[in-house]
Amino acid sequence: MLFIDEKTIDLAIDAISDSDERYDAALESIESQQAELMAYIFGEDEATFSDEEKDFLLYLLLIIWEAISLKVKPIVPITSAALAEAEEGTWESMEANVGKKFRERLDEFFEETKQEDLLAFIEDALLDDEESPVSKEGREPMFVMLKAVIDTIDKLN
Template sequence: MISETTIERTLARLENASEDYETEIRDFAESQPELMEYLTNEDVEAFTERERELLLFAALVIFQSVEDEKSGVPEVSGEQIAAAEESNYETMGEAKGSFRDRLNPFFEQSREEDLLAFVEDLLLAEDGEDEISREAREPFFVTLKTVIDTLT
């Protein structure tokens, strides 16, 4: 399980290294080309520009946190991504209640609770700047849950 400490350390490092951000993204794309394609394909065009930026940033935090704790993460395939995404949409579709309630099955079924909590915090941020629209919450969560599933 990826620890909250690792996630916070990664998040702090990326937030304070704005000049290296493009290099970090390029390194991510080189080591996980299929995952980067998934994160930048036409399906994410429904997101606003800010939501796409936040999605990529969150995926980078997840990737680097996993890399910090599990060196040598294998390259993810398109088949792995498709299978994980389908499973996540099925779970989301079966869940009932408010958006937060619909996330409960994911927490119950995952060993990566801290990574999921990081994603949940992004989705339900109250500060306004990083807010994700209500319409984008479900696909945003499923996309990042798919990243978590394929990397761990």
């Protein structure tokens, strides 16, 4: 997949954040083209995320989708098996760095990816912040899920 730069991500943020129509169109696009991706995102154990965190997860996913859609046409359908494989690898790396702060645990992912700006976008969105709807407990699983999505799309496109 082509590199998704910060400028493209900013365009996607503006589009999704400023327009309910664009938000709905991106959601409809994912739902119609990526059934297994949506099942993966919403198939997570109900207790993992609060309703507010689920909304934020969807918002971040739509920004990622919109940014990628600006550069890649068409996006190859993602399989649940590919997502599971990407997620498992990310969890293994996260668990190997237990005891470090969240941000430090992510360093190795930036060394391994071609999509550094997309990972930085996720990292910034999930950092401890008074305005963030993501709890400390929800931060890691949300990062892992979104990284699995990026890695899978990157691998298949």
